[in-house]
Amino acid sequence: MNGAASRENLLIVGSLAFDSVETPSGRADMAMGGSASFASIAASYFASPLVVGVVGEDFEDRHIGKFRDHGIDVRGIERVPGKTFHWRGRYHENFKERDTLETALNVFETFDPVIPDAYRSASFVFLANIDPDLQLKVLDQTSDARVVAMDTMNFWIETARESLEKVLRRVDIVFMNDEEALQLTGDWTVLGAARKILAMGPKYVVIKRGEYGALLFGPDLTLFVPAVLLADVVDPTGAGDTFAGGFLGQLSLRGSLDRAHLAEALISGTVMASFSVEAFSVDGICSLGAEKLNSRRSGLEDMIRLR
């Protein structure tokens, strides 16, 4: 496999949802969300994402259309009787904390991911934030993948640790935010936590630190990219999923886990996440031109250029 720019397939399995969000900047009701939505749209700027997820009858053609507009393969999206997963939350002043006001799993409660035959040859797989038992089911159906990455959240660390550890043993890359990394390992520094997570199985761990940037730890490798500095934030929902989507989209475009490709991936994840938080739902990442992407990317690179 060479590292040239071939658009390899990136399979993304995660949630498809409607989010109702209140932030200090405003509110959005029943807006498109879910880990797979943010991740696949972000990835679509670099790769050809294939999405697997479940929606209810209220997830309309115009919603599916948003994926199609980005060249995302939607054959793996199953529409079933009932309502789509709905999350309602409120962010506090300065976005320091958020409360979940309602989580209605709806059709997501019985989600049993089936990977379509046409998707099984995908060389990159992203297990976005869902129940680790479902992530394991996906792993069993994607044994040909060259690179498998996962995301998770505090809820699974608290309630499904054993399954989560099984997933960790089988993936190449894990994404976590710093609180989750500390919670999972019981360590109090990101360095200590990262070392412990690497010992649990993954080759690489990416620690997302929100406005403070992102760290990547691997064998004899530590990379850091700061977040884009923003004068305003509208809605942080999905920023982590967007980061992972941008990261993996870029990585699958590059085709290997070389140091330089991982650094590119960190940059792309960071840039995509910066656009995501500037609008509600997926609006911030829905129609970005190359000029916008490149300008933010060079600003970021310039900030850490020492000479």
Added chain:
Amino acid sequence: MNGAASRENLLIVGSLAFDSVETPSGRADMAMGGSASFASIAASYFASPLVVGVVGEDFEDRHIGKFRDHGIDVRGIERVPGKTFHWRGRYHENFKERDTLETALNVFETFDPVIPDAYRSASFVFLANIDPDLQLKVLDQTSDARVVAMDTMNFWIETARESLEKVLRRVDIVFMNDEEALQLTGDWTVLGAARKILAMGPKYVVIKRGEYGALLFGPDLTLFVPAVLLADVVDPTGAGDTFAGGFLGQLSLRGSLDRAHLAEALISGTVMASFSVEAFSVDGICSLGAEKLNSRRSGLEDMIRLR
């Protein structure tokens, strides 16, 4: 003036103190501290610091000796009857917060900085964290300086804002941590705060973010250097002063405010601060060899090298 490596004089005016500190890693009693101590020892690895400060009779020759050991000019340290400034504090779990248990100003209460004639030609001046009215007095005595930098703290922002703004109008570089920058400006993002601070007078503002690194904002320039990742921390006291000392020591060695020199300065401040927090008092920065400095510095540069 060329930018070659001439050891220009760096005048540092600040507090000389004894600190009694409890942290999750242990405790130190009546250990050497104060903004001028940390800053001058850190700067001494790059420059020839000249110190102005006041101590009491309990500040012994062995304490002064620590400065002399680092080639620091101590003719500006005045020893007067009474006791040295004493600060006592306690850091909480994971160093997230600290309480001040006691502040005994002692001889520092009547400190009236007089810059010795031999110091007045210093081309770089650092007004370390002291009462802004005293910083103004120093400014009046150092009108030949090419580059003046200042530090401050929340206490002065709350109690001496008018004087502080006068100092800000007269300096080239200001150091603040992120909380102070937000407090001073009423903004809630570092980017917004930095822009407002630049509008108050300084050419450059350096925002110290502790374990999250440091940002430098200037005219058409934003630089960022992450903090060194540490698996253990012993005592964060003086880390900010150490950062400023390393930064200004390196900058005075380089001799100009070129982009590349500012980036070098950020790196040096970051490296020195990382050693500082690994021990109590000034112990972490007292006997560092070139090998240790260079190894940590290249690790840091490697972390943000993209290609």
